Amino acid sequence: MSTRVDLSVEALPAHARAPHIVAVDDDPSVRQMITDYLTDNEFRVTALASGQEIAPVMAREAIDLVLLDLRLPGEDGMQIARRLREESDVPIIIHTACRDAADRVMGLELGADDYLVKPCSPREMLARIRAVLRRCRVGIRPERPKGLRGYRFGGWELNLNTRRLKTSDGRQPALSITEFNLLVALLGSSPRILTRDQLLDLSRLHNDEVFPRSIDVQVMRLRRKIESDPREPRYIRTERGEGYFVGEPVETVY
Secondary structure: OOOOOOOOHHHOOHHHHOOEEEEEOOOHHHHHHHHHHHHHOOOEEEEEOOHHHHHHHHHHOOOOEEEEOOEEOOEEHHHHHHHHHHHOOOOEEEEEOOOOHHHHHHHHHOOOOEEEEOOOOHHHHHHHHHHHHHHHHHOOOOOOOOOOOEEEEOOEEEEOOOOEEEEOOOOOOOOOHHHHHHHHHHHHHOOOOEOHHHHHHHOOOOOOOOOOOHHHHHHHHHHHHHOOOOOOOOOEEEEOOOEEEEOOOOEEEO
8 A cells, every 4th residue: 555645846856846748749759859858958758649648647647738749640639639628727739740720720729828830949849838838837817816706797707716607597608718718818907908919918829820810719709609799799899909808897706
């Protein structure tokens, strides 16, 4: 029988304190390259050949970031990314040979934090990983006041603990992580107008390859879920030339 021992972070060995990256790629040479390069740069790496192997790793260990190839034999990488995003907030960088802009947009809409096209230099991969981890750690999302449980606006209630949005009649549209972060940013900043750049950062959609108006795609998707007429929005309003704001009074729920 094993004995469970609780250790403080400071007491853990250096390798256990290092950021833990899970790299999923069916090419053994790519897995070896990622493992060697990131290990040399003080990361801990678990290299996997398939998406089916992710769940057992997540069940037993803390993961700081997933580096995910989309082209996996017999598996849909987009489905894997969607499942990861539905089940956790772990940052995701898609690392794939898919060069189609539609694939990039779809991956980002599913909640990926960045998109790397193969072949890319190990140095660029390292820089992207560090940038995503840095954004997550510094908390680019709006600061959540202590004890705040949610927001109410125009008959809607957003629960911050469960990440569920519902109406008084019980309707509950499913939100992606990016849509949830976008809505939290808008509600938490109301009645201020947020620029596209601010919303890109706050919704964790920002990276060098995303075109400037990517946030408009997310706003459109969110409007389709909460507006009775997305063409004449009541809740998420546009200030021409500036950005977006919430058009209804926002009530905080403690």
